[in-house]
Amino acid sequence: MPLYTVSTREALDGDVKAKLAMMITDVHCAHTGAPRTFVQVYFAQNLPLAEAVDLNVQASVRAGRSEELNKQVEVDLMQQVADLSGISLNHMSFSLFEVPASWVMEGGVILPEPGEEAEWLEKHGHAG
Numbered sequence: 001m002p003l004y005t006v007s008t009r010e011a012l013d014g015d016v017k018a019k020l021a022m023m024i025t026d027v028h029c030a031h032t033g034a035p036r037t038f039v040q041v042y043f044a045q046n047l048p049l050a051e052a053v054d055l056n057v058q059a060s061v062r063a064g065r066s067e068e069l070n071k072q073v074e075v076d077l078m079q080q081v082a083d084l085s086g087i088s089l090n091h092m093s094f095s096l097f098e099v100p101a102s103w104v105m106e107g108g109v110i111l112p113e114p115g116e117e118a119e120w121l122e123k124h125g126h127a128g
Contacts, residue, residue: 001104001111002028002061005107007044009054017043019084027077031069032061035117038106054091057081063098064114070096 004024012020017041021041028039049056057077061070074094082089101111112120 001040001101001106002034003040003042003046003101004028005042005058005060006081007047007049007056007058008085008087009045009047009049011045012043012119016070016084020081023080023084024077027073027080028061031073031076032065032114033117034062034114035121038111038117050093052091053093055081055085055087056093056095059094059096060099061096062101062104062111062114064101065098072096 006017007018018117020043025036025039025043028034029036059073062110073126074096078089081087082092086118101113107124109120109124
């Protein structure tokens with residue numbers, strides 16, 4: 001958690017996918033302070049997306065952050081996705097879904113609330 005799903009009409013080059021995954025992780029962690037080990041990026045390609053949409057990013061993130069912070073993540077992430085993928089922002093869409101931390105597990109342990117990651121990592125022996 002978080003889980004970012006990048007869906008496209010056409011397959012992306014492997015190098016582009018690797019760069020997108022790293023960038024999404026960088027943007028999410030820079031804005032939220034979440035550990036890099038929490039971020040998951042999944043690619044689905046050759047999908048029938050909504051009309052005029054060639055790439056969709058769906059983000060499932062822990063609830064509890066401000067609307068402004070979530071918007072900053074979206075704006076930064078989508079601009080960089082456009083730059084890396086070569087797909088115009090006009091042909092992209094973004095959705096963010098907040099999920100209570102108590103609904104998600106990492107390594108068999110329920111995730112902490114946003115801001116409580118350091119204590120959780122120390123207690124459960126995960127690398128940050």
